[in-house]
Amino acid sequence: MLSRRGFGVFGAVALSLLAPATQAALRAAEMRREQRVLMGTRVSLLLPGSASELADLAAPMAAAWAEMARLEALLSRYRGDNPVAALAAQAGRRPLVVPAELRELLQQAKRVSERSGGAFDVTVGAYSDWRFDGAQSLPPAERLAVQRRAVDWRAIEIDGAQVLLNRPGMRLDLGGIAKLPILAAGMAVLQRAGVRHALIDGGGDIFAIGQNQGHAWQVGLRDPLQPQQLLGSVPLADGGWVVSSGDYERCFEQGGRRYHHILDPRSGWPSVGVHGVSLLGRDVAALNGLGTALMLRGPDPSLLPAGVEALLVRADGRRWHAGGDAMVTLG
Structure with a gap:
């Protein structure tokens, strides 16, 4: 049960509210594990195998880290x-x-923005006065109203190799859509080097290939209302993802209200009504950005592409479970 508080079999940090917890088998004879901080979170690579299989993995793992760091530098808003x-x-x-x-x-x-009716919008970067880490700050409402004029995904113009943000003050925040492709790129480096079994955990977004010591990788979904308990669990088959979004990691309280980093594009204020979303699927493009959209829209089956399973927890504790092949086993 992974979390930033240190629950967990192998100490990975999960940032989402429904933090998936990779349950690496404690009985595993061999497991090579490396952790680094990327994209503002702790990323873990786990590769099971025999001692001889693991002996030559230093170079492929270094290459995977280098590729993820390159993409982070390219796509970061910071x-x-x-x-x-x-x-x-x-x-x-x-x-x-x-x-x-x-x-x-x-x-x-x-x-994703078009499919979600604008609930997902990478131009929320224009709401630049929010601070959720370090010196936390609550922007004045009038500032958000001014910045709102620069928030509109339709104002991103792409023409061949050229891109234009066609309104003054527009800024991109790719945090809701860049992480999965970066993790996938790191895994692709390992696969090209011949790695057949591996798991990568990027702050609760988890991608697995192959198996863990002959068994499916097991992932637990942490209960946002009772963090030391699990809502359920899911086996990750070869090429499976568990992806999470939530409102409790980058947040602060002021005036009796909690403010978090998932912003409503229409207002600049944090989303309300949903605590967290976990998604299960195999197609990274189908999953990418969907958690943020569901945080804003709430339970909406029309947003779920084929093959995607969703588990959502509302602010009042009610659950919504839909789609996919019903792989999640609820506790």
Whole structure:
């Protein structure tokens, strides 16, 4: 049962409210594990196998970390020297040629925004006065109203290799859609090196290939209302994902109210009504951005693509479980 408080079999940090907990078998004879901080969270790589199989994994794992770090630097909103910063600097002025990875991610973001009726919107970066880490701050309502004019996914223009944010003040926040492709890229490096069994946990977003010592990887879904208990569990088959979104990790309380980092594009204020969402599926494109959309929209079967299973916990504790192949076993 993984969490930032240190529950868990192998100490991975889960940031989401319904934090998936990779349950690595304690009886496993061999397991190579590495952890690093990327994308503002703890990322863990786990590779099971015999001693001889694990002996030569240092180079592939180093290459996987390097690729994930490269993409993080490219897509982060917190750097002043990458294409995301350059687009913000030229917002409302002129288009820029951007790397293919960013362009493809923005095309995917626009598709999720359209499907969700704008509930998911990477231009929420314009609400730049929020601070959830370190010096926490609550923006004045009038500032959010002004910044609202720069929030509209439809104002992202993509023409060939060029991208334009066509309103002054527009800024991208790719935090809701960049992590899964980055994790998938790291796993792809391992697979190209011949790795057949591995699990990667990026702050509660979990991707597994192969098996753990001949058995399916087991993932637990932590109960947001009782963090030391599980809502349920799911076996992750080869190529399976568990993806989570929630309102309790990057947050603060003020005036008796809790404020968190998942913002409603329409207002700039944090979403309400849903504590957390966990999704199960195999297609990363179908899963990407969906958790944020459900945090805003609430239970909505029309948002679930084929093959995606969702478990949602409302603010009042009620659960919603739908879609997929009913792989989640609720406690």
